[in-house]
Each structure stands twice: as structure tokens, then as C-alpha cells.
Amino acid sequence: MFVATDKNGTPSIDSVSLAIIEQLQEDGRRPYAAIGKAVGLSEAAVRQRVQKLLDQGVMQIVAVTDPLTVGFRRQAMVGINVEGDLDPVADALTAMDEVEYVVMTAGSFDLLIEIVCEDDDHLLQMINKRIRTLPGVRSTESFVYLKLRKQTYTWGTR
Amino acid sequence: MFVATDKNGTPSIDSVSLAIIEQLQEDGRRPYAAIGKAVGLSEAAVRQRVQKLLDQGVMQIVAVTDPLTVGFRRQAMVGINVEGDLDPVADALTAMDEVEYVVMTAGSFDLLIEIVCEDDDHLLQMINKRIRTLPGVRSTESFVYLKLRKQTYTWGTR
DNA sequence: ACCCATAACTGCGGAATCCGTTAGATCGGA
DNA sequence: TCCGATCTAACGGATTCCGCAGTTATGGGT
Structure with missing residues (x-):
């Protein structure tokens, strides 16, 4: 699959995906619909972008502890x-x-x-x-x- | 609210909660029912324990990136x-x-x-x-x- | 400028999940 | 013994998830 990259070969992230990531940094289980409302995208679009960010390894949603x-x-x-x-x-x-x-x-x-x-x-x-x-x-x-x-x-x- | 602690004042985590955390370390969005099946607990019990772990600050579910x-x-x-x-x-x-x-x-x-x-x-x-x-x-x-x-x-x- | 291929988005419907809430069982501590 | 915490089981309604079909946007290539 084709993945957009910048001149360094790192995946390019636009401001919308960045906004999605910020939402999920606050709460990794936040519903797609709520994220969509926050970033101005449909629920399905958020779902697709989150899936791609996970597939690309740009982001992961995990439990963290000390x-x-x-x-x-x-x-x-x-x-x-x-x-x-x-x-x-x-x-x-x-x-x-x-x-x-x-x-x-x-x-x-x-x-x-x-x-x-x-x-x-x-x-x-x-x-x-x-x-x-x-x-x-x-x-x-x-x-x-x-x-x-x-x-x-x-x-x-x- | 009362929170069980060990002699050092850190929250005490039993092996079941540990197993729940491990599940959520693999996938922070895993459904409670699936976690329950994996750790041998009902869906409601998993939900309660996850909520408590979050409230106590033992664990957080977040997106992480580089x-x-x-x-x-x-x-x-x-x-x-x-x-x-x-x-x-x-x-x-x-x-x-x-x-x-x-x-x-x-x-x-x-x-x-x-x-x-x-x-x-x-x-x-x-x-x-x-x-x-x-x-x-x-x-x-x-x-x-x-x-x-x-x-x-x-x-x-x- | 045009066309095409692909990516990205929307809307929708059915399935699954979430979540508050019951009632009852069990266990340990005060 | 009594109380509080925790678990199961079972709901039911609201919400969310998820696949899909159809539409729009984008980015070459000529």
C-alpha cells in the first residue's frame, strides 16, 4: 500500500490527524463520533484515519503504567x-x-x-x-x- | 474513597488486574467482554476494575507516538x-x-x-x-x- | 486542460458494545 | 453478626462499532 511520506521517508501527518492524535492522547477510548465532532470529520472518516495511523505505526493506543x-x-x-x-x-x-x-x-x-x-x-x-x-x-x-x-x-x- | 495499599502506600494490584492491564497494553480499545473472557471475569467486573485502575491513576489508556x-x-x-x-x-x-x-x-x-x-x-x-x-x-x-x-x-x- | 486512478469522505443499517442498574451470592474485617 | 466490597447474571436502552456503497477530492500523466 502507498503511504505518503516526506523527504525523510517519515509518514506525513496533516493537522487533522494531529488533532485526532491529541484527542486520543487525552483518552485512548474516546468514541470516533466524539472525535469527529471535535476535529470536523465524520465518524467513518475518523475511524479510517485512526486505523491507518495504527497500521503505519505512527501511533498506538495502549495502557501505560509505572x-x-x-x-x-x-x-x-x-x-x-x-x-x-x-x-x-x-x-x-x-x-x-x-x-x-x-x-x-x-x-x-x-x-x-x-x-x-x-x-x-x-x-x-x-x-x-x-x-x-x-x-x-x-x-x-x-x-x-x-x-x-x-x-x-x-x-x-x- | 478507600483504596487498598501495601505497606509502601502504593495501590495493591492482584494478578487479575495485572492480566487486564496486559490485555489493554496489547490493545487499549479491546472490548470489556473480550478482556473478561481472557482473564476469567464477567464483562461488568472488568468494566469496574478498569474504571478503578483509571481512577486510582494506576493505569492510563492513551495514544502514544514518536x-x-x-x-x-x-x-x-x-x-x-x-x-x-x-x-x-x-x-x-x-x-x-x-x-x-x-x-x-x-x-x-x-x-x-x-x-x-x-x-x-x-x-x-x-x-x-x-x-x-x-x-x-x-x-x-x-x-x-x-x-x-x-x-x-x-x-x-x- | 483533460482524464483517470486512487485516496478520502459521507451516509446508512445491522451488529456489537457500552453502561447503568437490578438482585443475589460470597468473603473478610470490625 | 453486621457491613462493605466484589463478583455473577441478566436486563434494556443508548451508544458505538464496522462494513459497504456511493460520492467527492486529489494528484499525476499526457
Whole structure:
């Protein structure tokens, strides 16, 4: 299927789809008809656009929680320095279930990743046996989470 | 209203609510009846539990996106070192709209925050004028996002 | 400017879901 | 024992979902 993209190959989102996303950032279960009324589209049109945004991977509608609040698991941010091409390392990390978040950055780390583990042993295993042994990984630095204070998803709604 | 809590004051979640959350992590719009069938509860009971989880703030159902993919804004992770009590600094950061994520960590940063800005100017303003000037902030280090590679919310589903 | 193909939108009707509400059963704590 | 919380089962009406047919808009290509 054809997907409109800009010059960087990223899907292009118009202001209407943006408005739909904002509605769903406030409430992921908001009815299509209510969204349509808010953005000036028919219910069916909203439904089609939401489906396409989901199919394209631009947006996902999910329940989010704070794992620590829910009462289990050990979480950490890990800064990683790599020699050579970043992509293979990022690919390998992305494939790991325990890794929730992978971002390439400009700064004193090449990659920042967030990992969620069962306990301290699991965390140690991940960092020591699976991440630090990846070819190209030069060094890592870990930041174990003590308390999550804020977590929002409402950018664009301000 | 009374809310059951464990000895740390965090809401207690039993395995059934956990299973409901997992269902909604896969699809935030999944019908209550389908969830009930999956977790062994009636539709009405699922509805009540979901409502309570939302009311308690244990879970939220939202659309999530990658702001960079959507085509705008400048994002960064900022590591912060503080002298003295962390709480007032964390509180001040939490109150800022541009700050999406605030976590207290053990490691070479006391706080890690994620910020979303309009552009480079806005980012510079935030870091230089609003964050580094907070009383107690000793130093900051910024990691500007180049590319988000992975972002999942399905912990507990493995 | 014209035509065509495709995408996008509207309107509609039937099926499914949502949601408030009953009544009764069960369990644990004060 | 009594009270509150939670669950099931079963409604019924309002709402929502969803596929489809038909129409309009859009963007090349000539």
C-alpha cells in the first residue's frame, strides 16, 4: 500500500490527524463520533484515519503504567558508547524483550536505552552478559530507577 | 474513597488486574467482554476494575507516538545533579509542560528527565533558563535525540 | 486542460458494545 | 453478626462499532 511520506521517508501527518492524535492522547477510548465532532470529520472518516495511523505505526493506543508503582521489577536507563556503526547495536538491543526504549542521541552517550527487569540479578545479567558483550559496545553506564515522578504522553496538547 | 495499599502506600494490584492491564497494553480499545473472557471475569467486573485502575491513576489508556516521527519538535534526555533534597527540584520539573518524564535514579545523575521542545532555541531556553537556574541544581548534561528506535509498553506480557 | 486512478469522505443499517442498574451470592474485617 | 466490597447474571436502552456503497477530492500523466 502507498503511504505518503516526506523527504525523510517519515509518514506525513496533516493537522487533522494531529488533532485526532491529541484527542486520543487525552483518552485512548474516546468514541470516533466524539472525535469527529471535535476535529470536523465524520465518524467513518475518523475511524479510517485512526486505523491507518495504527497500521503505519505512527501511533498506538495502549495502557501505560509505572512498573514500580504496580509493585515489581527493576528498571534502569543505560547509556551506551559504541565504536563504528550504531545501527547493528541498536538493532540487537531493539530485539531484546527487556529493552523498552532505544534512542540514538547526540552527547556523551551514543545510545540511551531503558530496560525493565525482574530483579537485580536479572538487571546485572542483562547489562553484563547481553549488552556489554554486543560487538561494537565500548562502554556502558547504568542509572537504576528509584522513583518515577512523572510520565505523560500529551505533547501537542498545549 | 478507600483504596487498598501495601505497606509502601502504593495501590495493591492482584494478578487479575495485572492480566487486564496486559490485555489493554496489547490493545487499549479491546472490548470489556473480550478482556473478561481472557482473564476469567464477567464483562461488568472488568468494566469496574478498569474504571478503578483509571481512577486510582494506576493505569492510563492513551495514544502514544514518536514526536520526531510525527515530524516536529526537538527532544532530549537531561541528566541532572542536585545538592540537598531532590524532591523540590523534582517537583519543579514535574510542573513544567515541556517535561514529559522525571525519574530519580541511583548513578552519576540524581535525576533523569525527558523534555520535548519546539526547536533548538526552545530547548536551549529550557535547559539554560529554567532548569539550570532551579535552586539546588548543581549541573546538567544533555542528550539530544537523533532517532527513536524502539518504544514499547508491553512489560508483563512475556 | 483533460482524464483517470486512487485516496478520502459521507451516509446508512445491522451488529456489537457500552453502561447503568437490578438482585443475589460470597468473603473478610470490625 | 453486621457491613462493605466484589463478583455473577441478566436486563434494556443508548451508544458505538464496522462494513459497504456511493460520492467527492486529489494528484499525476499526457
